[in-house]
Structure formats: C-alpha cells, structure tokens
Amino acid sequence: xxxxxxxxxxxxxxxxxxxxxxxxxxxxxxxxxxxxxxxxxxxxxxxxxxxxxxxxxxxxxxxxxxxxxxxxxxxxxxxxxxxxxxxxxxxxxxxxxxxxxxxxxxxxxxxxxxxxxxxxxxxxxxxxxxxxxxxxxxxxxxxxxxxxxxxxxxxxxxxxxxxxxxxxxxxxxxxxxxxxxxxxxxx
Numbered sequence: 001x002x003x004x005x006x007x008x009x010x011x012x013x014x015x016x017x018x019x020x021x022x023x024x025x026x027x028x029x030x031x032x033x034x035x036x037x038x039x040x041x042x043x044x045x046x047x048x049x050x051x052x053x054x055x056x057x058x059x060x061x062x063x064x065x066x067x068x069x070x071x072x073x074x075x076x077x078x079x080x081x082x083x084x085x086x087x088x089x090x091x092x093x094x095x096x097x098x099x100x101x102x103x104x105x106x107x108x109x110x111x112x113x114x115x116x117x118x119x120x121x122x123x124x125x126x127x128x129x130x131x132x133x134x135x136x137x138x139x140x141x142x143x144x145x146x147x148x149x150x151x152x153x154x155x156x157x158x159x160x161x162x163x164x165x166x167x168x169x170x171x172x173x174x175x176x177x178x179x180x181x182x183x184x185x186x187x
C-alpha cells in the first residue's frame with residue numbers, strides 16, 4: 001500500500017508479466033488461487049520462453065525466492081518453478097521452524113563478495129564493515145541442496161551443508177543463484 005510501484009493483482013498474462021524486471025516470491029503457497037495457475041508463466045518469464053516453450057523476443061527476467069517456514073522452497077518441489085529455483089528441497093514439507101537462540105550472520109563466499117547485490121561500497125574494507133553492521137538473522141531454511149550449476153553467495157557461519165559438491169565450502173548455503181535460460185534466479 002505504501003509502494004506505488006508494487007502491484008496487488010498478479011499480471012494475468014505472460015506478456016504482462018514480461019513488462020517487469022524482477023518478481024519476488026516470499027513464503028507463498030504455490031497452490032494459492034493467485035499463483036496456482038501462473039507457475040508455468042513465471043517459469044517462462046525467467047527462462048525467456050513463450051507459453052509454447054520457444055525462445056521469446058524478451059530476455060528472461062529475475063526471480064527472487066525468499067525462504068519461509070511454511071512453503072518456500074519445499075512446497076515448490078514438483079511444480080514448474082522447481083525447474084528454475086537454484087535449490088532442490090530434499091523433502092516435500094518444510095522442517096519444523098526452530099528459531100535460533102543466538103543470532104547468525106551469513107558469511108559471504110568469494111563469489112558473494114564480488115556480487116553487486118552485496119557490494120555496498122567499492123572499498124573492500126568499508127564493504128566488510130557495512131556487512132558486519134547489518135542486523136543478524138534468527139532463522140534460516142534447511143533441508144535442501146544446491147543444484148549442479150548454482151553458485152553459492154553466502155553460507156551459514158557454522159551449520160554444515162546437506163550435500164557438499166567438489167571444492168565448494170562445506171557450510172549450509174543461505175544465498176544461491178543460477179541462470180536458467182536467459183534469466184536469473186536467486187534463493
């Protein structure tokens with residue numbers, strides 16, 4: 001209600017959805033009436049395909065998934081968005097929510113330190129200082145692994161990953177991105 005650029009009704013067609021640069025999906029139920037018949041359009045929006053699976057004239061858009069204790073990412077398993085989300089849930093339902101007693105501060109990977117989304121200053125020292133002054137977290141999602149071509153940008157400071165790949169950090173990934181089709185998707 002306070003953001004003039006936010007819309008309250010989901011764009012009814014893929015053509016209208018393609019007018020936007022980024023779509024943010026929080027802890028939304030994929031079976032909600034506003035989303036359930038739109039998941040394929042969202043997938044096509046990200047991959048840059050039309051509704052018949054052909055490459056669209058418009059490059060793919062950006063999609064940000066924000067983890068939640070009720071639906072995201074676990075209830076997206078087996079939906080069209082499972083093809084574009086950069087993590088793979090290991091179970092259909094989210095694990096029970098267990099708030100942390102002690103706050104945690106995600107740690108940036110080398111890729112994360114270079115990613116523009118985490119660059120608050122061109123100076124590395126200033127950037128690190130800003131990062132450490134941000135509010136800590138008291139919860140994070142779990143029971144998922146990253147997809148093979150995904151890139152981890154931030155990890156849990158101490159929790160181990162469910163599945164370690166190659167020479168990657170063995171800590172639990174908290175921010176992950178990849179590029180399905182011609183778009184970008186981040187979790």
